[in-house]
Amino acid sequence: MNKRQIEERAEAMIGPIALENGVSVYDVEYVREAGEYFLRCFIDKEGGVTIDHCVSVNHAMSKALDEADFIDEAYTLEVSSKGLGRALTKDRHFAQEIGSEVDVKLYQAVDGKKLFRGVLESFDRDSITVRTAEESRVFARKEIASVKLTLDL
Numbered sequence: 001m002n003k004r005q006i007e008e009r010a011e012a013m014i015g016p017i018a019l020e021n022g023v024s025v026y027d028v029e030y031v032r033e034a035g036e037y038f039l040r041c042f043i044d045k046e047g048g049v050t051i052d053h054c055v056s057v058n059h060a061m062s063k064a065l066d067e068a069d070f071i072d073e074a075y076t077l078e079v080s081s082k083g084l085g086r087a088l089t090k091d092r093h094f095a096q097e098i099g100s101e102v103d104v105k106l107y108q109a110v111d112g113k114k115l116f117r118g119v120l121e122s123f124d125r126d127s128i129t130v131r132t133a134e135e136s137r138v139f140a141r142k143e144i145a146s147v148k149l150t151l152d153l
Contacts, residue, residue, distance in 0.1 A: 001071070006030045006070070007030050010065070011025060014041050014057070017057055018043055020060070023044060025042070025044075026082040026093075030075075036076065039075050040078045041061060042080060043081060048081070049080075054080055057079045058077060058078075065077065085148050086149055088148065094120065094147075097120055098122065101118065102117070102119070106143055107143055107145050118132035119131045120147075128144070
């Protein structure tokens with residue numbers, strides 16, 4: 001089973017578990033870092049997620065994953081809130097954040113810059129549009145390394 005299939009199957013499993021615990025699934029990722037595998041489940045709730053939400057979802061998801069046993073490698077399950085400076089990776093993330101300030105990081109510089117900050121105006125399958133201080137800019141998704149909500153500290 002490849003990375004995407006693992007993520008999709010895990011997301012399908014955690015959806016009902018999240019609902020039972022009064023939260024929703026924001027994203028699921030299966031990654032290898034420093035030689036170890038992690039299945040990360042990010043949850044959300046209007047008004048915020050508490051540690052109790054994370055613990056409850058983690059316990060239920062761990063049990064469901066043990067029963068399904070579809071991941072061959074040893075891995076660590078992590079359940080957390082989606083975070084403040086979260087990445088926008090799926091269409092549903094972009095749809096939720098129209099009107100929010102984002103940081104767009106590009107693989108290659110455009111006009112001498114790789115990082116653009118502005119308000120997310122729109123998106124489609126191939127591009128996103130961001131209103132920067134100077135203008136509305138359209139970025140091809142294939143040129144984007146990451147899009148994250150702006151985190152001003």
